[in-house]
Amino acid sequence: MVETTTIVMYPAPSIGHIISMVELAKLVIQHKISITILLTTGFLDHPSIDSYINRISTSHPSISFLRFPSVTVTHSNTHSLAATAFQFIKTNAVNVQSLLRQITAKTVINAFIIDLFCTSAMEIASAIGIPVYYFFTSGAAVLSLYSYFPEIHTQTTASFKDMAGVQIHAPGNAALNATLMPDPVLDRGDPAYWEMLYFCEHLSMAKGIVVNTFCELEDVAVKAVEDGACFPDLKRTPPSVYCIGPLIADAQQSDEARHIKDCLSWLDKQPSRSVVFLCFGSRGSFTVTQLKEIAEGLERSEHRFLWVVKRPIQDQLGVKQVHDTTNDFELGSVLPNGFIERTKERGLVVKSWAPQVEVLSHESVGGFVSHCGWNSVLEGVVAGVPMIAWPLYAEQHVNKNVMVEDMKVAVGVEQREGDRFVSGEEVEKRVRELMESERGSEIREKSLKFKDMARDALGEFGSSTKALANLVQTLNGINH
Incomplete structure (x- = not known):
């Protein structure tokens, strides 16, 4: 009997992250690969998500969606919305484990592609032998900054929000005022900061990182990630980087x-x-x-x-x-x-x-x-x-x-x-x-x-087309 295979994807909640992951799925299924996308229920849900999923399921039958049971988290005004979102995703770890086991009972999972914010699912997948990849929905400069963030973290004990005038330097990036660092890492007193640190420490542990950019657009930042310059104390080869963009999402249907x-x-x-x-x-x-x-x-x-x-x-x-x-x-x-x-x-x-x-x-x-x-x-x-x-x-x-x-x-x-x-x-x-x-x-x-x-990057011989072909080859080659 021929084993069937699939790739499982896990976007962060919210329509924007789901659409980006679906756009990646649409590229991958062109290479005769089926995709299963895991979706959370109960936080940042919006009616537009259901209508969007129905539309994609109808137009792309090779992409299927599995929804987790509903999970409730209470947002506390003392914490940021990001902290609540990260807590919600972490609470879904048990659902990730249960669904991955259900899928592996019927088919081989060649790879598990996750959003950065879904890092809590990495250890679960690795424990059952599934290779984990990140899909990074921002550009290579932000990826390089986040990869270097564990190093920046050790250089100060203050919160960035209190460091006006201090410049942050990261490989592949122009200097950035500390108070302009991404929202979730501005305040060490907020749980989101520590979750982000945990996410960023795991970037180097992935089998590969798929990035929505193209090499020619961010050549310096891409090089910093590919060479591993942004991974502090990396004892192993840096993860493979696949710049497959620009991925432009289909417009959401407006009622108007x-x-x-x-x-x-x-x-x-x-x-x-x-x-x-x-x-x-x-x-x-x-x-x-x-x-x-x-x-x-x-x-x-x-x-x-x-x-x-x-x-x-x-x-x-x-x-x-x-x-x-x-x-x-x-x-x-x-x-x-x-x-x-x-x-x-x-x-x-x-x-x-x-x-x-x-x-x-x-x-x-x-x-x-x-x-x-x-x-x-x-x-x-x-x-x-x-x-x-x-x-x-x-x-x-x-x-x-x-x-x-x-x-x-x-x-x-x-x-x-x-x-x-x-x-x-x-x-x-x-x-x-x-x-x-x-x-x-x-x-x-x-x-x-x-x-x-x-x-040109998306053309027949373009850099993004080649990167996608390399990614698909790697995904197909795993577990065979």
Whole structure:
């Protein structure tokens, strides 16, 4: 009897991480491999996840989903949301073990590909002889920083949030102000810090790391990971690194098909490369005070714009993301009086959502103000659109550094110390710099070069195509 084989994948909860892992699965199944994706239940669940999974199951029968039984965790206000999320994933370890054993009773698992945040599942899989790979959903610079994080941890006993002015140096990265380190590691008093340390210590123990980037985009950071420069005290060969990107996720279906029509038909009427597109990811949001500054900056810049505005957050220090994006709000009430009317000839403001991939690839879009989430960065690169980098949370400040200092595809906004507020004058200045200045022209040229490189990387003989072929060969070769 021929043994059947499968690859099991385990994304972190939340639609963004699930979509990224599914995109990887779609690449792998092209090589006649079946995939089983494990999903948690009970935290960061959203109706959009179920409809998305149904859509994928129908269109890609080689990808099957197994849901864990529901697990309840209580979020404590004394801990970060990340700490609660990590606790929730850890609580699911017993479900991981049970399902892996069920699957191995029927088929051979060639590999277990996990999200960084699902590291608690690594020892379970290793104990039953299943090789573990990471799928790293951010870029190589963040991977290098995280791999080096156990070393940075030993260099201080203070929390990064209290180390204003101190520069963090990691292989493959430009220097980063300590207070701009990724959110979950800012505070040693938060359990998330210690969980992140545990995750990062295990990166070097994986059989391989699959990264959503391409070698030409982050050559210095990729080399730091491949050579093992970012793994402190590594006694063995560093894990194999597979740069298989840019993986651009399918857009989530919006309930508002008219949004797509409105945005694209409005763009059709604008001159080539004249519109600045402002969009801050699925969760990026601002206070009403900040929204009004953005509006004033856009108005004074006199440039055309398409701006996606999410439901505003309360004036709370340091909070830059909204988790409930479903509640409706009135656009007029959160923007300056008469703003929409005064700018209607050259601006369009839409609520909550726009078809980002389609917008970025539209001929009339000439600039992208982004929160520097890695998927958005890649979408900007693939479209060849120069960017204004405005990081909000998570590892986005690291991405901004990469975009501005290394790739040179963006100008960065200056954010006020402490609350990271950005003035209307600053918004106007950066929009004008990107759209009018010589530096803006250089960034535009660089962006177009990377667009070509991204296409080539995914071409028949491209670096990402080769990396994927090597990955599939390794996955197929295991346990045979």
